[in-house]
Amino acid sequence: MILVLLILIPLLTGILSFSINGNGAKxxxxxxxLATLVLSVCLSCTAGxxxxxxxxxxxxxxxxxxxxxxxxxxxxxxxxxGIVMLVVMIVNRNKEVEKPGSFYGLMLLAQAGLMGVFLAYxxxxxxxxxxxxxxxxxFLCSQWGGEKRIPATFKFFVYTFxxxxxxxxxxxxxxxxxxxxxxxxxxxxxxxxxxxxxxxxVWLFCLIFVAFAIKMPIFPFHTWQPDTxxxxxxxxxxxxxxxxxxxxxxxxxxWLFPVLPAGVAYWGNTVVVLSIIGIIYASLIAIVQTxxxxxxxYSSIAHMGLxxxxxxxxxNTGIHGIMVQMFNHGINITGMWVIVSMIENRxxxxxxxxxxxxxxxxxxxxxxxxxxxFASIGLPLTNGFxxxxxxxxxxxxxxxxxHIGFMVVAALGVILGAVYTLxxxxxxxxGNTREQVINKDLAVNEYIGLAIIIAIIIFLGVYPxxxxxxTAGVVNTLVH
Amino acid sequence: xxxxxxxxxxxxxxxxxxxQMKNKSSVVTLAIVLAFLLLGVxxxxxxxxxxxxxxxxxxxxxxxxxxxxxxxxxxxxxxxxYTLLVGKEIQKVGLHVAEYFALIFFILCGVYILSxxxxxxxxxxxxxxxxxxxYILAGSDKKNLKSSEASLKYFLMGAFSTGILLMGITxxxxxxxxxxxxxYSFLQSDALNPLALGGIIFVMIALGFKVSAAPMHMWTPDxxxxxxxxxxxxxxxxxxxxxxxxxxxxxxxSFGSIxxxxxxxxxxxxxxxxxIGNLTAVFQQxxxxxxxxxxxAQAGFMLFxxxxxxxxxxxxxxxxxxxxxxxxxxxxxxxxxxKDYTYDGFNGLAKKEPLLAFVTTIFLFSLAGIPLxxxxxxxxxxxxxxxxxxxxxxxxxxxxxxAAISVYYYFRVIIAMYFKEGNADLHAxxxxxxxxLLVITCGLVILIGIFPxxxxxxx
Numbered sequence: 001m002i003l004v005l006l007i008l009i010p011l012l013t014g015i016l017s018f019s020i021n022g023n024g025a026k027x028x029x030x031x032x033x034l035a036t037l038v039l040s041v042c043l044s045c046t047a048g049x050x051x052x053x054x055x056x057x058x059x060x061x062x063x064x065x066x067x068x069x070x071x072x073x074x075x076x077x078x079x080x081x082g083i084v085m086l087v088v089m090i091v092n093r094n095k096e097v098e099k100p101g102s103f104y105g106l107m108l109l110a111q112a113g114l115m116g117v118f119l120a121y122x123x124x125x126x127x128x129x130x131x132x133x134x135x136x137x138x139f140l141c142s143q144w145g146g147e148k149r150i151p152a153t154f155k156f157f158v159y160t161f162x163x164x165x166x167x168x169x170x171x172x173x174x175x176x177x178x179x180x181x182x183x184x185x186x187x188x189x190x191x192x193x194x195x196x197x198x199x200x201x202v203w204l205f206c207l208i209f210v211a212f213a214i215k216m217p218i219f220p221f222h223t224w225q226p227d228t229x230x231x232x233x234x235x236x237x238x239x240x241x242x243x244x245x246x247x248x249x250x251x252x253x254x255w256l257f258p259v260l261p262a263g264v265a266y267w268g269n270t271v272v273v274l275s276i277i278g279i280i281y282a283s284l285i286a287i288v289q290t291x292x293x294x295x296x297x298y299s300s301i302a303h304m305g306l307x308x309x310x311x312x313x314x315x316n317t318g319i320h321g322i323m324v325q326m327f328n329h330g331i332n333i334t335g336m337w338v339i340v341s342m343i344e345n346r347x348x349x350x351x352x353x354x355x356x357x358x359x360x361x362x363x364x365x366x367x368x369x370x371x372x373x374f375a376s377i378g379l380p381l382t383n384g385f386x387x388x389x390x391x392x393x394x395x396x397x398x399x400x401x402x403h404i405g406f407m408v409v410a411a412l413g414v415i416l417g418a419v420y421t422l423x424x425x426x427x428x429x430x431g432n433t434r435e436q437v438i439n440k441d442l443a444v445n446e447y448i449g450l451a452i453i454i455a456i457i458i459f460l461g462v463y464p465x466x467x468x469x470x471t472a473g474v475v476n477t478l479v480h
Numbered sequence: 481x482x483x484x485x486x487x488x489x490x491x492x493x494x495x496x497x498x499x500q501m502k503n504k505s506s507v508v509t510l511a512i513v514l515a516f517l518l519l520g521v522x523x524x525x526x527x528x529x530x531x532x533x534x535x536x537x538x539x540x541x542x543x544x545x546x547x548x549x550x551x552x553x554x555x556x557x558x559x560x561x562y563t564l565l566v567g568k569e570i571q572k573v574g575l576h577v578a579e580y581f582a583l584i585f586f587i588l589c590g591v592y593i594l595s596x597x598x599x600x601x602x603x604x605x606x607x608x609x610x611x612x613x614x615y616i617l618a619g620s621d622k623k624n625l626k627s628s629e630a631s632l633k634y635f636l637m638g639a640f641s642t643g644i645l646l647m648g649i650t651x652x653x654x655x656x657x658x659x660x661x662x663x664y665s666f667l668q669s670d671a672l673n674p675l676a677l678g679g680i681i682f683v684m685i686a687l688g689f690k691v692s693a694a695p696m697h698m699w700t701p702d703x704x705x706x707x708x709x710x711x712x713x714x715x716x717x718x719x720x721x722x723x724x725x726x727x728x729x730x731x732x733x734s735f736g737s738i739x740x741x742x743x744x745x746x747x748x749x750x751x752x753x754x755x756i757g758n759l760t761a762v763f764q765q766x767x768x769x770x771x772x773x774x775x776x777a778q779a780g781f782m783l784f785x786x787x788x789x790x791x792x793x794x795x796x797x798x799x800x801x802x803x804x805x806x807x808x809x810x811x812x813x814x815x816x817x818x819k820d821y822t823y824d825g826f827n828g829l830a831k832k833e834p835l836l837a838f839v840t841t842i843f844l845f846s847l848a849g850i851p852l853x854x855x856x857x858x859x860x861x862x863x864x865x866x867x868x869x870x871x872x873x874x875x876x877x878x879x880x881x882x883a884a885i886s887v888y889y890y891f892r893v894i895i896a897m898y899f900k901e902g903n904a905d906l907h908a909x910x911x912x913x914x915x916x917l918l919v920i921t922c923g924l925v926i927l928i929g930i931f932p933x934x935x936x937x938x939x
Contacts, residue, residue, distance in 0.1 A: 059933055061795075062864075128851040135850065142899050150899055154891065161887055165880040169863070169873075176867050207877070 014108030205263030215248030219278030318394015325387030357433025498578025630706025641689030648682025803854030827902020854928030
């Protein structure tokens with residue numbers, strides 16, 4: 001029942017929110033995200049040991065039923081979604097948006113879609129939610145975004161839509177291959193896919209992977225991403241970069257690895273090479289960016305690239321590392337975006353060259369920025385370290401003959417990551433104090449939001465066991 | 481069978497009512513009542529005809545099976561919705577309102593014949609009954625040069641395709657000695673008479689004209705654009721859908737066993753239809769013209785169902801017909817409210833009429849095939865039908881790429897409505913009744929998208 005509520009609460013409150021105006025919408029959104037977070041915590045408490053299921057028939061003659069699963073991976077991602085959405089709602093409390101009812105309504109609908117994607121245990125349900133998460137985000141970006149929002153988000157929409165249609169073709173094909181009457185349930189899809197001839201798996205992999213690669217995004221499918229991140233309003237950028245990119249990674253782990261093992265084996269090295277090119281390429285571009293939002297957008301490509309590289313050179317530690325890193329990346333990048341939006345708010349620009357001296361004018365903010373940047377680089381005692389360490393161990397342990405080469409080149413990305421992140425910190429927080437539009441340190445709500453993020457960063461950096469335990473069971477089923 | 485008779489009688493009643501009733505709006509009310517009556521007759525037919533065994537009439541020239549009955553009922557239902565939504569606009573087209581409705585009833589008679597024909601002569605008759613009223617409707621805005629052009633163009637092309645159809649029927653008769661479509665199912669792939677093959681191709685081309693499949697689509701944009709908008713809405717939906725039903729009926733029942741002979745030709749036609757429809761729609765500036773090209777593009781998807789010879793294809797064509805018709809009628813209803821038919825005419829509609837913009841968005845989502853709308857399920861069924869066929873995976877992928885292109889032109893309307901500044905001039909403020917009807921239509925689109933089995937309940 002928790003599983004259904006996790007989708008229903010944001011869905012219903014989201015629809016309700018359209019009819020409310022002013023602060024009511026904000027309060028409703030806050031309450032709704034709080035309720036979802038509590039539920040996902042409840043789910044995560046039990047999911048490490050046993051998965052919960054939900055199943056009702058939906059369209060019997062298509063062999064699809066509305067079935068959900070709450071295993072370690074799903075509940076971890078739901079938990080992350082819950083935390084991120086709550087932080088977004090908290091830090092946005094003192095900001096005014098035009099038409100708050102629609103804005104928060106769409107945000108909640110996007111959350112419902114995301115929850116559905118993470119919980120789906122039926123391929124068609126998965127596809128439906130996959131699209132449903134996209135549509136509110138499209139409207140959010142186009143309505144409340146920056147100057148060039150319409151072409152940017154349109155590109156984003158068409159790009160991801162092409163990907164999902166290809167995936168749909170793949171899923172329909174798989175369902176026709178299930179024994180007996182067609183079925184979309186995860187076990188029968190996985191069984192049908194795994195028993196296909198390798199040659200078929202190879203092209204099916206292309207169809208399905210395109211959708212995930214665009215969502216993550218993997219080089220060379222990333223071109224929609226920097227523009228969209230830049231043009232979106234910050235709360236939406238958080239949804240995009242902290243949550244929606246995880247849909248891609250999650251899709252790979254749940255709907256690709258067990259389903260098309262031979263396809264994964266065939267394309268594995270190619271994908272790893274692409275991911276590593278993406279890491280280096282995105283890092284190099286990030287170094288020369290002056291716009292902080294674009295810098296973070298490229299850094300996100302690099303981080304996802306590392307996760308994808310580890311995913312396609314499978315090893316127990318690597319996959320486990322992805323689980324941890326999906327969560328951590330979500331938390332860290334949220335913190336980054338929150339601070340970036342505050343910076344933009346205080347200086348009135350996102351150009352790094354026009355900023356400086358935050359450490360003197362707003363010391364609390366500067367400290368938060370520093371801690372989150374360290375986590376994002378992966379310094380020890382932050383959560384980023386745990387994840388990245390496991391990813392590199394995984395890359396190193398993988399069976400591929402190029403594994404050392406992969407690891408070495410990918411590790412360059414970490415150094416480059418330190419270069420652009422610290423450069424950004426240095427330019428924003430230190431140096432000459434530049435004039436600000438609003439000279440103000442953290443407001444109470446911003447303080448609370450960042451405190452949640454930093455607490456998680458340090459807690460998981462010192463004691464990552466809860467997260468590791470939660471996902472251990474899933475890792476075992478994925479690797480074997 | 482009762483429905484065919486009822487449609488004819490009601491058409492004649494409607495014509496004479498025009499002589500008696502001088503008030504236009506009472507004519508429309510009468511038409512709505514009669515449409516409901518016709519729906520009732522259809523349901524009566526549905527209830528009284530045994531679901532399992534088909535019933536033959538006129539020496540088996542018509543053969544009413546469950547697909548035929550259900551399709552007729554659904555199409556009548558769509559027509560009822562159409563008269564409710566568009567009836568008021570039909571008043572504005574010209575003087576002879578009663579006649580327009582009479583012609584619509586005659587078209588429905590053609591629809592019923594096409595859904596249950598069992599003989600090539602009946603196919604011919606059905607297509608003519610379907611087409612001739614349309615030639616008149618296309619030209620009903622007599623003072624408008626474009627309308628006359630549309631009518632003439634439609635008539636000439638229609639007559640031409642009828643000739644081709646007759647030629648095809650003749651060749652098939654020569655090959656098999658029969659007009660009965662079941663007789664053709666004994667044709668053997670390995671010993672196929674060239675006459676029969678020629679006949680199949682001719683019939684395919686003629687039906688391709690009717691469903692506006694490329695390269696026989698040339699008439700469509702001009703006719704749809706030139707005809708008065710209320711009638712375009714009808715032509716592009718109910719009429720097209722029933723031509724498709726006739727198409728699939730013939731190619732499944734008669735030529736299903738020799739599908740290897742014609743699959744390649746038809747799949748090329750399908751690909752061309754998708755390509756031309758979608759690519760040309762991208763470049764249109766007028767939403768009405770865009771919708772005509774989009775109707776070509778959607779025809780490409782409906783051809784998927786003809787290509788796939790299996791039970792899913794039947795379900796697919798029925799869902800597609802209904803989902804596509806409802807959404808298209810909905811969009812045309814909104815379009816008729818606007819003064820300016822270009823994309824710019826939609827600018828700022830969301831601010832002025834939020835509800836209108838919202839329902840239009842849902843209709844466009846449905847046409848684009850976004851999940852939880854009827855259009856998604858429709859596309860899903862036809863794609864699955866082709867998928868089950870094997871062999872044609874390239875066409876599926878091509879079709880899906882084209883569907884992605886279609887997002888471009890459908891979303892332009894959404895962008896105009898929501899994200900552009902403008903005034904979206906309306907002819908008249910939208911009344912409460914119209915709003916309720918549009919919301920119901922919109923609800924139907926979503927309902928089909930969530931529970932498509934409701935449409936397939938009877939088959």
